[in-house]
Amino acid sequence: MDKLPLTANELGMLWTQYVQNSMVDQILRYFLETVENEKTKSVIEETLAISIDTAKESKRLLVEDGAPAPKGFNEQDVDLNSPKLFTDSFMLTFIEHIGKAGVATNGLSLGFSVRKDVRDFLSETTRKTIDLFNHCIDTSLSEDVYIRAPQVDVQSEAEYVQGKKYSSPFKKRSLNTVEISHLFENVKTNVIGEKLCTGFAQTTKSPEIKSYLKKGKKISKKHLNTFTNTLKESDIYPPMSSSSMVSTSTTPVFSNRLIIFLMTMLSSAGQANYSAGSSASFRYDIIFNYQKLSAEISLFAKDGLDLMIKNGWLEEPSQAPDRSDLIK
Incomplete structure (x- = not known):
């Protein structure tokens, strides 16, 4: 067959x-x-x-x-x-x-x-x-290098939400474990983003690419601080690696095309993570943060896409025929 x-x-x-x-x-x-x-x-x-x-x-x-x-x-x-x-x-x-x-x-x-x-x-x-x-x-x-999620004490019995104050952005309750999970994972992903931007920025020879990566590093640090501070408000301090993770080498390693492609790919994954975190959160202030920061990532990804198009680096997937063009 x-x-x-x-x-x-x-x-x-x-x-x-x-x-x-x-x-x-x-x-x-x-x-x-x-x-x-x-x-x-x-x-x-x-x-x-x-x-x-x-x-x-x-x-x-x-x-x-x-x-x-x-x-x-x-x-x-x-x-x-x-x-x-x-x-x-x-x-x-x-x-x-x-x-x-x-x-x-x-x-x-x-x-x-x-x-x-x-x-x-x-x-x-x-x-x-x-x-x-x-x-x-x-x-x-x-190897003792795994970054574990925070451990918290939880109530002894199952409980139901009592009133709308559970979602209030003003009288903030302590974080639940689902919210902690997403916040912590987004802390980890932004650490990765910051380190990649650092390593790529110090090795690329292109001022344009360097500027883009410096912007990405700034965004990652901002988002990292936002999520970390939200955790700290509930007296939760995410354990992070003390390793710098990036050497002092300034010798180019990867092509600028690969660098920008990877950053746009990670930006797309970040938006998906933020969407999942927003959907799983009950506090409105956390939901608002995810939506606001997602928009910032979207603009950063667009800048990367524009760079790829400008430099002729963007490969096209297969696409459907343009029927209007064929009719002409």
């Missing part, structure tokens, strides 16, 4: 899988060249193997269906001879972050898919990504 043609959902998902994984490949190859800890190296090797396989299979499925092969990223986007820019602990934190994002993205992609071979591919990739995530967390714990 002939295979069904890929749907628009499947085409878009496979294109995204290839481009994003080909980008991550270059980062992981550099990590592998500069990592020092053997346990961390094992996690990087596993991550790289999954990323290479995912990109390869995504491209195969696209090409076999007659879709153009995306260009993505390659060895020209990274200088493997550059000095160490990020610490081993940051490498684990970065992989933890993309692992969590990978599990969520693969699950969403699976829900979009119909063809059995595509579903089988995504199911297997999801299983591998889950195993990788667990390996990464276990390694971080064993």
